[in-house]
Amino acid sequence: MSEVRYLKLSFCVTLLVAAMGIVIGLYSGSAAIAFDGVYSLVDAAMTLLALFVSRLIGLSTQQGGKAAALHARFNQGVWHLEPLVVAFDGMMLIGIAGYAFVNAIMGIAEGGQEVDLVPALTYATLTCMLCFGMFSYGRRLNKRLGSDLVALDVKGWLMSASITAALLVAFVGGLVMRYFGAEQWIPFIDPVVLAVVSLAIIPVPLREVRQAVREILQLTPQELRAHVEAVARKYVQEQGYAGHYAYVAEIGRAVQIELWFVLPPDAPALPMPHWDALRDRIGAEIGGDNDHRWLTIVFTGQREWAQ
Structure with missing residues (x-):
């Protein structure tokens, strides 16, 4: 039923x-x-x-x-x-x-x-x-x-x-x-x-x-925040990024996640398929029900955009 x-x-x-x-x-x-x-x-x-x-x-x-x-x-x-x-x-x-x-x-x-x-x-x-x-x-x-x-x-x-x-x-x-x-x-x-x-x-x-x-009030669920932070730190270390910012909220059965990766100033220009494939990998590791997950993953070279 x-x-x-x-x-x-x-x-x-x-x-x-x-x-x-x-x-x-x-x-x-x-x-x-x-x-x-x-x-x-x-x-x-x-x-x-x-x-x-x-x-x-x-x-x-x-x-x-x-x-x-x-x-x-x-x-x-x-x-x-x-x-x-x-x-x-x-x-x-x-x-x-x-x-x-x-x-x-x-x-x-x-x-x-x-x-x-x-x-x-x-x-x-x-x-x-x-x-x-x-x-x-x-x-x-x-x-x-x-x-x-x-x-x-x-x-x-x-x-x-x-x-x-x-x-x-x-x-x-x-x-x-x-x-x-x-x-x-x-x-x-x-x-x-x-x-x-x-x-x-x-x-x-x-x-x-x-x-x-x-x-x-969209208070941050600490367990989910810790999981997202762990995934983000893994990719910051793996890809050599300058840092990251994570924003997490749980609303009913849905979760909203914004993940910003800050790239170093000398980061090389890469084709869009590279970034899309990286988003897919990160999203898969974060997990959750895709129908009730609002996930945004952004790559930027300017830290003020992520703060």
């Missing part, structure tokens, strides 16, 4: 979970289930946005037709859209979780709320199975795809599965309380589990937002 087809499947299943959560949450009186439904609804919207960006990125690696119009509008590719989507998605989820936590605290202060445990348990069981199933399938698939968008979606399914698993445990605990005659504590189950879940899920999108912001 391709990235686009997986995201379509994920969108449909997420929409189903969202509808179930909102309807059953309102019917059973559970704010935690309603939160789960709203969370899934926002996740579905973000999956749809991720699907759109994924199709654009795929189109940007093609030639002719619609790809030509895309290249004309985005000369340097559309990879920058990927971290933007990831950052926006993460901030939306953090905002929803924060709002849910405040509501949960207010619910506890007001004495909790009654919840119909039977439909709540049914929802938690079915949703937990769906979420863990999508998480397992997406994780296996992304071992082959290596997509940031699929990875984000898989983490979203893990978060949803964790939320519903916590709900399931809490509602089972409610039945146990009812069995042992501790019914006075049952109204507190829903707001307490909502508070715990909303706090627990915030760190996951927070890490995604942090990484996405690093890519948006």
Whole structure:
């Protein structure tokens, strides 16, 4: 299955979970289930946005037709859209979780709320199975795809599965309380589990937002920079150049590399095939996915052009 087809499947299943959560949450009186439904609804919207960006990125690696119009509008590719989507998605989820936590605290202060445990348990069981199933399938698939968008979606399914698993445990605990005659504590189950879940899920999108912001700001990935520098130093020594300058950025699934070699003043004039063959050798040693690599290799005799 391709990235686009997986995201379509994920969108449909997420929409189903969202509808179930909102309807059953309102019917059973559970704010935690309603939160789960709203969370899934926002996740579905973000999956749809991720699907759109994924199709654009795929189109940007093609030639002719619609790809030509895309290249004309985005000369340097559309990879920058990927971290933007990831950052926006993460901030939306953090905002929803924060709002849910405040509501949960207010619910506890007001004495909790009654919840119909039977439909709540049914929802938690079915949703937990769906979420863990999508998480397992997406994780296996992304071992082959290596997509940031699929990875984000898989983490979203893990978060949803964790939320519903916590709900399931809490509602089972409610039945146990009812069995042992501790019914006075049952109204507190829903707001307490909502508070715990909303706090627990915030760190996951927070890490995604942090990484996405690093890519948006084009902070240099040190491991890739070290590799490019090692390749460049090898050719400076081999060819007798005066030095080099390397500029590296990672944006989503793409890497952008500019490599400038400074030639000595007495360097002989060589035919263009020589420079092209040298670029091919350097590019091969740097490696990476050609469809998602923006590599520029320049040879100059003036150091100020490279700085």
